[in-house]
Amino acid sequence: xxxxxxxxxxxxxxxxxxxxxxxxxxxxxxxxxxxxxxxxxxxxxxxxxxxxxxxxx
Numbered sequence: 001x002x003x004x005x006x007x008x009x010x011x012x013x014x015x016x017x018x019x020x021x022x023x024x025x026x027x028x029x030x031x032x033x034x035x036x037x038x039x040x041x042x043x044x045x046x047x048x049x050x051x052x053x054x055x056x057x
Contacts, residue, residue, distance in 0.1 A: 011017035018029045 018026050
């Protein structure tokens with residue numbers, strides 16, 4: 001078994017990290033990121049609604 005270790009510096013942010021992938025992969029990663037952001041917004045909205053319902057009781 002052969003391993004090749006290449007010393008690299010870590011990416012400073014997610015954009016820099018995804019820039020290291022082929023364009024097709026970047027597109028898929030951007031779609032995944034957009035989906036995660038939508039879910040985060042939905043979860044935030046739902047948590048705000050729950051807080052409102054709890055405080056109204």
